Amino acid sequence: MNEEGWPGSHTEGDMIIDIIISSLINGSVYAILAIGFSLIFGVARIVNIAHTAFYMLASYWIYFGTQTLGINPILCMLVAIILVTLIGLISYKLFIDPIREHEGAVLIGTIALAMVFQEIMLISFGGDFLGVPSLVEGYMKIFGVKVAYQQLLTFGVVLLVLAAVWALLLKTRLGLAIRSTANDREVANLMGMNESRVALITMGISVGLAAFSGAVIVPLKIVNPFMWMGPLIMMMAVVVLGGLGSIKGSFVGAYILGFAESLVVFLIPMGAYLKGSVALSIMILVLLIRPEGLFGVAFEEER
């Protein structure tokens, strides 16, 4: 073993495969969260800090549904998405819509909303760490790396949903409305589009994506009232790195940060806990060179 704690028997070829596989899986989880967050920011300029709190709500519902009520996990996932999307829409109407024009107030308001959800879960379920069973048990070896079936399933489902979001935005009239509102709210409004309705629908899709990610990822995570904080920071880093409001940027940014995290774990095992910090440092570096993020619109241009 050398000074950094790196084991000598690990060959470079093995390590590259390890890094690629683990970064693809981590990156997909960030991607789905970041795209939902980016969508509502792009369309309605809402920085929804409670985005990952909706992800937490879905996770708790899955826990409650499968472990306490004994409902079929797939059915539970569907109910979770509908239920949490409804909660998201009600929250939007009650707390976000009235203050939408004040971006700072929205930011703080959504932090408060997330804290409220956290406290409700803490009171209802306690602070203990809870778990939900995998949909598929076991693992397979890909180029010698053991990958759990649940991780593969998550990866596949996430890619499918990302493709669906992509199709929705590019191939449907609703997608066109969302994109045009994201591009220029005033002009979209002048062209006869009901901007606040588009915002409401986008909020629904955004929260739906958060709920979906919570429902799909929950078997890989630990359910607890604070589970929204860690992904929140990474998700915001992904969004800023990719460019605020850019879906493509969120997608690419997610895999870059997932890759950075895996690199840290494999290259400096003693510093594995630094993976989050390294990913955030990469984000800062990119912003120094390109302040608008990788795929963002330059601020000057936007004005």
Added chain:
Amino acid sequence: MKTRSIFLSVVLASFFVMTISFPVWGAKTIKVGVIGPMNFMQGKGHWNGALLAQEEINAKGGIQVGGKKVKVEIIKADSNEFLNITDATNAMERLMTKDKVDFVVGGFRSEAVLAMQDIAMDYKKIFLGTGASHPKICARVAENYDRYKYWFRVTPFNSRYLVKVTLINLATVSGMLRKGLGIEKPKVAIVAEKAMWIDPMIKAIKANVPKMGMELVGIWRPSATATDVTAELTAVQRADAQIIFTIFSASVGITFARQAGELKIPAAVTGINVEAQKDGFWAATQGKGNYAVSLSTFVRGVSFNELTQPFVQKYIKRFGELPPYTAVTYDAIKHVLARTIEEAGTTDAEKLIPILEQTEYKGTGAPKTKFDKNHDLVFGPGYATSLTIQWQDGKMKAWWPNGWEGVKYDGMAPYKIPPWMIEKYKK
């Protein structure tokens, strides 16, 4: 009319002053503050243990103080210390000023206990710690006896003994691999969360592993709240580690155990995984936490003495789960405090301290409980040793100390090597 309203105001004001001056009318009870993170398993343990103690004492009429029996009244204080140490100090301050307790039991996080300890000492109230293990908490008694003499640690033992116990465990597991699988020089990987209390432990383990005839192949430090350690597990497996020495106190312990089980990592596990002490561990890992190891106090069927199992059974029947070590508030109130008060015939802290310092108590969490000159719990054969547990097919079993220094407890089971490891190494 005016005179009447002045009179009424004076009467109301008098009532108000009386109410705030005498928070409990008559004060006919011995008040014990129970402080802990009440929304978490540790705080629930504090409270439930204290509740059973209160009920049992009061069922017999109370504590004999001089010529009369006085009932015990426990008061819950949520320290919220996992999230906010200021909440913990506020809760302690409230126990002292509003509830005016006579004694305090509980505390969990060392950082919070250090802060709460100061408040209890300001009010010269006896504080029986049942959660925090940092050496500094008791070192203060030696540094400034007059101020800190009101503090006693009833459980757990000082964290410096954690290293000692885990190294003894490592030697046991290594011996089993040599004997059972013919692995002459086992390769050890340390996987420890990033936390300050762990840093000196890693240093000690790193220094001792080669001396114990093993090879250290790597040290991985995931974050305490990591929700994915598959990258670390892949690297550990690539390094051909045969023993994984874990040190976890947070949620990463569940992630690690679950993913290691899911991926059937062919290595024997030893060390500390605080989450594995809980009954809920098996469900939290969805049954993947098989063979995970940790230190613990209470295990079904294992007795330190004749008091242990009746308490464990009663606790399980009442609260539906195994008591965590913080439930030793039961001993703190029933077996330590009550006995001391009865011996002294008073609740005066100054008269109780000399008795606490000299007495050997019998409780449920150790064969015998005794305090050293720093008011720290005495560790060793005959006194507190803790148990090393392993999850075996859904059941928590205790496998150490099973003969160490002649210490044997009833209800122990042998350590098990995961079958997928035996399959890989069996010649």
